[in-house]
Amino acid sequence: MHMQAYVKPVAIALIMLSLLLVPQFATTYTTSVILNILMWIGLVTSWLILAGFTGYISLGHGAFLGIGAYFVASYWQILPFPILILLSGLICVFVAAVVGYPVLRVKGPYFVILTLGLSEFVKYSLVYYEVNIRGTVGRILLRTPSLENLYYWVLVICLLSIATAYLIKRSRFGLALMSIKDDEDAAEALGVNAALAKWKAFAISAFFPGMIGAVMAMRWTYIDPYTVFNPMMSFQVTITAFLGGIAYVHGPIIGATMLTLLSQSLWARYPNFYMIALGVILIFIVMFLPQGLAGLLSKINVPGFIKDVFKNVSSPERRKEL
Amino acid sequence: MILQGKGLTKQFTGLLALADVDMCLRENEVLGIMGPNGAGKTTLFNLLSGYHRPTRGNITLLQTDITFFKPYQIVKMGLARTFQLVRPFQELSVLQNVMVGSVFGPGRKVSMAEGEKVALEILEFVELSHRARALGKTLNIQERKRLEIARALASNPRVLLLDEVLAGLTPTESQEAVVLIRKIREEKNISIIMVEHVMKALMELSDRLVVLNYGRKIAEGTPDEVIQEKEVIKAYLGEKTSA
Ligand SMILES: Nc1ncnc2c1ncn2[C@@H]1O[C@H](COP(=O)(O)OP(=O)(O)OP(=O)(O)O)[C@@H](O)[C@H]1O
Ligand SMILES: [Mg+2]
Numbered sequence: 001m002h003m004q005a006y007v008k009p010v011a012i013a014l015i016m017l018s019l020l021l022v023p024q025f026a027t028t029y030t031t032s033v034i035l036n037i038l039m040w041i042g043l044v045t046s047w048l049i050l051a052g053f054t055g056y057i058s059l060g061h062g063a064f065l066g067i068g069a070y071f072v073a074s075y076w077q078i079l080p081f082p083i084l085i086l087l088s089g090l091i092c093v094f095v096a097a098v099v100g101y102p103v104l105r106v107k108g109p110y111f112v113i114l115t116l117g118l119s120e121f122v123k124y125s126l127v128y129y130e131v132n133i134r135g136t137v138g139r140i141l142l143r144t145p146s147l148e149n150l151y152y153w154v155l156v157i158c159l160l161s162i163a164t165a166y167l168i169k170r171s172r173f174g175l176a177l178m179s180i181k182d183d184e185d186a187a188e189a190l191g192v193n194a195a196l197a198k199w200k201a202f203a204i205s206a207f208f209p210g211m212i213g214a215v216m217a218m219r220w221t222y223i224d225p226y227t228v229f230n231p232m233m234s235f236q237v238t239i240t241a242f243l244g245g246i247a248y249v250h251g252p253i254i255g256a257t258m259l260t261l262l263s264q265s266l267w268a269r270y271p272n273f274y275m276i277a278l279g280v281i282l283i284f285i286v287m288f289l290p291q292g293l294a295g296l297l298s299k300i301n302v303p304g305f306i307k308d309v310f311k312n313v314s315s316p317e318r319r320k321e322l
Numbered sequence: 323m324i325l326q327g328k329g330l331t332k333q334f335t336g337l338l339a340l341a342d343v344d345m346c347l348r349e350n351e352v353l354g355i356m357g358p359n360g361a362g363k364t365t366l367f368n369l370l371s372g373y374h375r376p377t378r379g380n381i382t383l384l385q386t387d388i389t390f391f392k393p394y395q396i397v398k399m400g401l402a403r404t405f406q407l408v409r410p411f412q413e414l415s416v417l418q419n420v421m422v423g424s425v426f427g428p429g430r431k432v433s434m435a436e437g438e439k440v441a442l443e444i445l446e447f448v449e450l451s452h453r454a455r456a457l458g459k460t461l462n463i464q465e466r467k468r469l470e471i472a473r474a475l476a477s478n479p480r481v482l483l484l485d486e487v488l489a490g491l492t493p494t495e496s497q498e499a500v501v502l503i504r505k506i507r508e509e510k511n512i513s514i515i516m517v518e519h520v521m522k523a524l525m526e527l528s529d530r531l532v533v534l535n536y537g538r539k540i541a542e543g544t545p546d547e548v549i550q551e552k553e554v555i556k557a558y559l560g561e562k563t564s565a
Contacts (some may be wrong), residue, residue, distance in 0.1 A: 172425055172434055179422045182411035182458070189371065189405070190473055191397040191426035 019155060023148040033264055035151045035219070039212055040256035042158035043233075044241045045165055045249070046208030050201045051238075052246050053168065053177035056104065057112050062233030063119030064092040064206045068213025069220075069228045070126065073139045076218075081145060085153065085214045092210025093203045100202040104195065107184075116231065123229035130225060138224030145218055153215045161208045165249060168204075177201055239278060242285050245292020254293045324349050324513050325370070325401065325481050329379035332365050332537075339365040341537040342379070347481060347513050352503075354528030354545070355517045358557060361534040363517040364406055367483050370515075371403040372396040384480065398429040402479035404470040406486045406517075410458030417454040419469055420444055420476045427477020441476055447509075448472045448502060464495045471502065475510070482506070484516040488523055496520060503527055525549075533557070 019038075023031050047061045068088035075084055099118060106114050130136055144150075168174040176197040179187035184194050217223050236259070244255025259278075266274040289296060325347040332340040340362040347353050355363050368374040370381060372393040380389040383399055391399065402423070411419050417438070424444065425437035432440075445451045448468045453461065461469060467487050474482055484503070488496045500523050506512055518524045524531065524545070531548045533541040535557040541548050548554055 170434075172437075175418065175422060175425060175434070178414060178418070179411050182413055183409045185373070185393075186405065186409045186411065187422065188393040189373075189397065189403055190423040191394050191428070191477055192422065193392075193394045193426075 023151050028147060031147060031151055032219075033260065035147070035154050036264070037256050037260045038151075038154045038158040039216060040237075040240055040260055041252050042154065042161045042208055042212050043237050044244070044252035044256055045158070045161040046205045047237045048241055048246060048252065049161075049165055049168060049205040050198070051241065052165075053174060053181060054198055054201055055181040056198060056202075057238065058115040058202070058205075059112055059231065059234045059238065060115035060119040061205075061209055061237045062231060063122050063229060064096070064209035065213035065216070065233055066119075066123070066126075066225070066228035067092055067095060068210040069217035069223050070213075070225075071210075072214040072217045073141060073223055076141055077143065081218075085157075085211050088214035089207040089211040092206040092213075096203045096206035097199065100199050101195075104198045104202060116234070119229065119231065119234065123225050126225040126229065138222055138227075141217060141221045141223070144221055147219075150215055150219050154212065157208060157211045157215065162249060164204065164208075168201075173197065173200065236278070239282050239285075241292075243281060243289075243292055245289075245294030245296075247291060248294035248298070251292050251294040254297075258293070323347070323382075324384060325515075326382045327366075327370065327379060328381075330366065330369055330376050330381070331378040332362070332369060332374060333377040338537050340369065340376075340534075343534070343537075343539045345532055345539070347515055350507070350511065350513055351529045352507060352514045352516065352527050354524040354531045355515060355534065356519075356521070356524055356531060357534035360536075362537040363534055364485055365537075366534070367403060367485050367515075367517065370396075371401060371483060394426070397427050397477050397479070400429070400478075400480035401483070402427065402474035402477045402481070403483040404474050404485055404487055406489070408463075408466040408470045410461060410466055410469050412457065412459035414458050415455050416450060416458060416461070416465075416469055417441055417445065419458050420472050423473040423476030424478075427479070440478075441472075444472045444476050447475070447505075463490050464498075467491065467499065468502070471506075475506065475512075479512060482512050482514045484514060484518075486517055486519065488518055488520045496523065500527060 019034075022034050026034070043061065043065070047058065051057050068091075071088045071091055072084045079087070103111070103114055103118065168177070176187070176192045179190070179192055180194050180197060188194050213228065217228070240255040240259050241252060242255075243258060244251030244253065262277060263274055266277060285292065323346050327343065327345045330340055330343045330345070331338070343366065345353075345366070355366065357363055365374065369376050372388070372391050372395070376389065380387060382388065383396070383401055386399060388396055388399060411422065414422070420441035421434070421437045424440040425432050425434060442451070442454070445454055448471055450465060450468050450472060453465060458469070471484070471487060488499050491499060503514065503516070504527065507514060516524070516527065528545055530543065531541070531545050532539055533548060533551075533554050535553070540553040540557060541551040
């Protein structure tokens, strides 16, 4: 019992320490793989701030990544990098706030399709702008920060998104969101302003992909609308979330690690096979693993060192349920 | 007068669910609403609680015109409701279920700590404390109904609308629920409107009764007066006989 209380903080501290030391000791290749994993964890965790708490599945998350990337590309070497990252996040919050208010009134599958449509709309508007007004297709970024520098930025953003999810979970705001997920009408009957709560959650969740997009543009060094607004990004966020289990905070961590390693080993040599694998995984989760891998772990009672955030009741009661 | 509806009318496409109904609720009163299936009872509740906008008519709660208020605003004004189809938040614990009401229901901002304290008191009041940590989806019918009432009470309302909270209960459970409703009335300063098919309970609990049929108010008065009325007898003849 008492030992257990120390296991978690110690494990978390050790993991944090090793994450901090990665760029110092690991090879460039390993560092970039871990950077990719952290990117996906950040993307998926922030996506879950809306989807995990309220059940609203957005296929537009990748669009914020693109907006962040394009913003940073436009002002690179004009403004300092940290300011650019922050501004990219804030612009996405603003965009989410503007489109979110009408869009979040739409429910169920219509919401899903609408978010996908909107992000495609952003993509093609940008293609039009780039081709007809700027006369370019893509942009090349020069004098980008070092891999190590980018790694730390992604690490910070990733941890920030996890911390945000935790804090929301414990707050009044989190309670409002979780009640909406179960029954929006009943939530309203009890005094929850559902429209406002969803709107806030959507805006907050857009902050992180905006910042991640800004950092990743520096990593990619070349961006064009087709790649940074590729809907596959949004699909993969969703698939990763479901693979990991959308009810748990370590869900994104498990899901992102698995998929990144899978893509790392398959993508370069057999790109089509990777897509097929994604499809098969998706079918498999829907049919056999609705709680994701994290749900599976909790079922076989492996002591999870990070407590479930998106699940509404702490583990002992929960385990009995499963 | 704590709550008043004037000329309440609700037209759904091709169906007049409620036609020109006047109703009022006095301080500390239990008003029973009866009527056959489809008479418009739930529709009346949906109008009063802001779920539907009336096609015509207006609603006044504590001197404020709430006709066009949203559901979450109306709770904060002091009117709470239960749903005919009880809907606990499945994935939330019973305590969290009630906390949604105690944290967001009142007109002022309530912290999580205070909301939890109030929720625990309410669970004690409805005798559901032993299930506080269980998930909403694990409750049986009786517990669900109690939770539904507890959540509504948690907003500290002046007016409580109960939509068939006895339906689906066994006679014993039903009697226990009647005791609870009486307790709410005696220990809390709350006026109640209840829709019920269980005639015996309605007669026992109500100070006044309103009878709806095909969306119209066909009778109003004390329970004894109302059951004498020809219109009421006619509306109920051949209807299913209730316990
Ligand atoms: N949202 C809606 N859209 C269309 N018609 C509706 C809607 N809600 C209710 N109705 C119709 O309005 C009429 C009154 O329904 P209501 O639910 O108010 O009846 P009720 O008196 O509560 O009946 P019950 O005893 O079965 O609960 C019914 O014919 C019903 O089908
Ligand atoms: Mg009804």
